[in-house]
Amino acid sequence: MKDQFSPAPALFGMPVPRRSLLLGAAALAAAPALAACGDDDNGGGAAGGEVTFGSNEVGSTFAKQRQAAAADFQAKNAGYTVKLNEIDHNTFQENINNYLQGNPDDVFSWFAGYRMRFFARRGLIGDISDVWPLDGVNESFKTASTGDDGKQYFVPQSYYPWAMFYRKSLWTERGYLVPQTFDELVTLAGRMKADGLTPISFADKDGWPAMGTFDILNLRINGYQFHVDLMAGKGSWESAEVRKVFDTWAQFLPLHATDSLGRTWQEAAQALQQKKAGMYLLGTFLLDQFPQDEREDVDLFTFPEIDPTIGADAIDAPIDGFCMSAKPKNEGGAKKLLAYLASPNAAAEASKLGEPFISSNAKADTSAYTTIQKKSAELVGSAKNIAQFLDRDTRPDFASTVIIPAFQEFIKKPGDAPNILKSIENQKKTIFVD
CATH class of the missing domain: 3.40.190.10 (Periplasmic binding protein-like II)
Incomplete structure (x- = not known):
């Protein structure tokens, strides 16, 4: 590959x-x-x-x-x-x-x-x-x-930063509020679905976007140090901690856009731009899919906490x-x-x-920054720990030859997570040898 x-x-x-x-x-x-x-x-x-x-x-x-x-x-x-x-x-x-x-x-x-x-x-x-x-x-x-x-x-x-992006005008029209916990996020997504929207836009044709979803779930469930250690080849992908991430992801996945493996991130961003989707977890580069006169209507919030003892002060940036x-x-x-x-x-x-x-x-002079740039700077400035994104926090060969096909297989068959995690762990042992 x-x-x-x-x-x-x-x-x-x-x-x-x-x-x-x-x-x-x-x-x-x-x-x-x-x-x-x-x-x-x-x-x-x-x-x-x-x-x-x-x-x-x-x-x-x-x-x-x-x-x-x-x-x-x-x-x-x-x-x-x-x-x-x-x-x-x-x-x-x-x-x-x-x-x-x-x-x-x-x-x-x-x-x-x-x-x-x-x-x-x-x-x-x-x-x-x-x-x-x-x-x-x-x-x-x-x-x-x-x-x-x-x-x-x-x-x-x-x-x-990677964050949850949304259209302010759509949320004001529908009366949506920024969720403070994962349960509130799931409830909000259910409400969006009932309103005829795709709750969370999603695409993984290129392989790497799903890494962002895994990263944030692992950071929220197991914390920053566990996450970076796992990325460095330490710990087991078959551990109870990682299984919990995939169990949560499997329950969360139905709130995302379907057929994601046939869609690029650009197409997923366009669904947000067209107000067909309520939210999208991605980096700020998604603004490339918005006309200049609509970019001030884009806002973001950090992915909410799942475990109060872990909190929400770690992000991908x-x-x-x-x-x-x-x-x-x-x-x-x-x-x-x-x-x-x-x-x-x-x-x-x-x-x-x-x-x-x-x-x-x-x-640096930030006077020319847009609203989203300023909010991005504030978000990162308030973070206690900053991860670099999966394909930068681990070996490139592990990310591209093991993680991409494994995550894409999980998206197709979330119930097969135990076998997928076993395969990741076995391949990891042959790659992280020094």
């Missing part, structure tokens, strides 16, 4: 051939393989010189943001040039192992959490502890940027940012660029290009 991944906030599944460019100069011809496009003549730690920058975005808002950031960095730092190497999102991720073991760029796009720690353990990305602390970046982001050895290997730039290669050609320039990319200045340049973008830097 080809690897499938949840999107960055501004990526909507539009693979585009890679292009390479030197900012401030003519575009360079693209190489046929995923590799750094820099030369070998920049000494590590040199004052100035060329810094190569690998970006996992092409043709998206994020691609424009990174181009603007690179140009602004050059303008503010005389003597430096940034050579930007752009690759479409999925190609970058599918080839990341070969990329890092070959001739990687000095700085490259990546993700916080397990998938950063995985490469740090193997010595494939560089220690950037001396870039920290970063002014305006709080401790929770530092934790997400820290490897198993206590050193930092990542700088955050932006994030987006994937953090996007950057790492340094293990042996950069221009280490000094790489670290200088990384510090800039996490700064309010870089956030300001990114915000000029429109949503979706929520800066990881608390000192």
Whole structure:
């Protein structure tokens, strides 16, 4: 199976051939393989010189943001040039192992959490502890940027939360209120069904959206630490704790849109936009399916508590940012660029290009943020624990070859959960071997 991944906030599944460019100069011809496009003549730690920058975005808002950031960095730092190497999102991720073991760029796009720690353990990305602390970046982001050895290997730039989204006008018309508990959510969904709506829009044709449902149920039933340990290969998928998650999911599933395996997230978001569905659990990128003049009618709430002893203070909020290669050609320039990319200045340049973008830097100017961006920032700011989403919190091979088919089988046959969990556990033991 080809690897499938949840999107960055501004990526909507539009693979585009890679292009390479030197900012401030003519575009360079693209190489046929995923590799750094820099030369070998920049000494590590040199004052100035060329810094190569690998970006996992092409043709998206994020691609424009990174181009603007690179140009602004050059303008503010005389003597430096940034050579930007752009690759479409999925190609970058599918080839990341070969990329890092070959001739990687000095700085490259990546993700916080397990998938950063995985490469740090193997010595494939560089220690950037001396870039920290970063002014305006709080401790929770530092934790997400820290490897198993206590050193930092990542700088955050932006994030987006997963939450329950709804149309304010529809809810006002029907008199619906935001549920505070899971029982209230189920009751509300039943009322929506009686009103002729699909209570919760849902789609899993691409494999990854169901991961968000599992994540939030596991976080609410078993708590953050249990969840991240399970994602790291610890604990058993056949445990009573995980069985309880799937029992709850099986009871909850009939309140979701049917035939989800034949529907994309875009189609599910359109059902919410057309007021055919009452709610949708997804990331803020769902706004791409709403006309600009309807986006202020979209609101969100965090998934309510299931167990009062666990609460509702853990959420999925994937953090996007950057790492340094293990042996950069221009280490000094790489670290200088990384510090800039996490700064309010870089956030300001990114915000000029429109949503979706929520800066990881608390000192970033948010005056141009939309209502949903501001509410997203408040939601994440109030969270005690932040998970990165299943396919970022675990090994990519486990997520794509084991979890996707297992969850899709569960959606088809929820009563077969015991056999599905047994299969996940058996396969997990052959993958998490180090």
